[in-house]
Amino acid sequence: MAAAVTNTTAGTDWGKADFEAIYNCPDPRRYFTTLQPLDYQIPHHGQAVxxxxxxxxxRRRGDRPPLNVVDLCCSYGVNAALLNHRLSLADLYGRYTAARPExxxxxxxxxxxxxxxxxxxxxxxxxxxGVDAAGHAVDYARSVGLLDHGFAENLELGEPSPALRGxxxxxDLITVTGGVGYITARTFGRLLDCVSSPPWVAAFVLREVSYRPVSALLARAGLVTEKLTTRTFRQRRFADGDERRSALEALAGRGLSITGKESDGFYHADLYLSRPAADVAACPMAELLPD
Incomplete structure (x- = not known):
């Protein structure tokens, strides 16, 4: 199936192609068949990180029960699938794009x-x-057991429900692969208002997007944000020439070089990790995530 690209989105300011139709279907098949030709791969990088x-x-939490992870923009639970199961992203592509007799x-x-x-x-x-504005996607991820809890709520537009707040x-940990830009510091602020102590935050952020407003908010909550400087991570191929031109213009506007990065025809993301200062001192990022 060819990638179903329509116009550019109103949710970004760098002319990103509009894939809105694939994010809220009754099941993940259209999502995977649309993104596979574009070599969408950021969940693969997220799995290891x-x-x-x-x-x-x-380990730092000791004998406490399993960590509570909140995945923002969780969609069909792809990050949860890769975090908690003996699976690769390639396995998921194979499962949802393969032709079946029936x-x-x-x-x-x-x-x-x-x-x-x-x-x-x-x-x-x-x-x-999982938290995502796409109700069908969240329902699917929850129904197949990928999410322990799933909430179809848009925290850009409103406060969390009592159930989500609980x-x-x-x-303990907030994760996001690529949603920053659609969600802003407003969403992170509403999340932090619900927690008893600041969680760690691991975020892949497209280079077209400034993470500064989010990291500033996290700093006020007592978290130190580090950026992995040794590499960037491919997200997916540019859908077309218009999308590529818009992305490169946005990067130029931020004063960023595309050499060895977007020049390869892919969106690239930076990885940010935010933690309390004591945790940063005890386990430097270079040790936590060896290249």
Missing amino acids: FRAVAETLQ TPTPHQLAEDDRTFFATRRHAEAFRVT ALAGT
């Missing part, structure tokens, strides 16, 4: 997925709460 961060944080309904696929994920779940899985209270 989030696992390393979560395992380090779990095409299952969304309900039938969900039934199959419940077994598929349950038989591949790590024995010591983390608890994952689920966020014990948050």
Whole structure:
């Protein structure tokens, strides 16, 4: 299936192609068949990073119960699938893009997925709460067991519901792969208002987007934000020439060179990790995430 690109989104200011139609379907098949030709890969990078961060944080927490992870812009639970299961992103592409003799309904696929994920779940899985404005996607991820809790709420537009506020209270780690730009410091502020102590925050952020407003907010909450300086991470290919030109213009406006990065035809993301100063001193980022 060819990538279904329409116009540029109103949710960004750098002319990113509009994939809104794939994010709120009854099941993930259209999402994966649309993004596979563009070599969408940021969840693959997130899998290694989030696992390393979560395992380090779990060790620092000692004998407490499994970490409470909140995945922002969780969509169909892709990050949760990769964090808590013996799976790769390639496995998910294969599952949802492969032709079948009979095409299952969304309900039938969900039934199959419940077994598929349950038989591949790590024995010591983390608890994952997903937050996304796309209700169908959140419902699917929750129904197949990828999310322990899922909330279809837009924290850019309103305060968290009482149920979400309760689920966020014990948050240890917040993760996000690419949602920053659609969500802003406003969402992070509303999340932090719900927690008893500041969680760690691991965020992949497209280079077209400034993370400064978010990191400033996190600093006021007592978190030190570091950026991984040794590399960037491919997100996906540019959908077309217009998208590429818009992205390069945005990068030029930020004074950033594209050499060895977006010059390869892909969006690139930076990785930011925010933690209390004592945790930064105890485990430097270079040790936590060796190149």
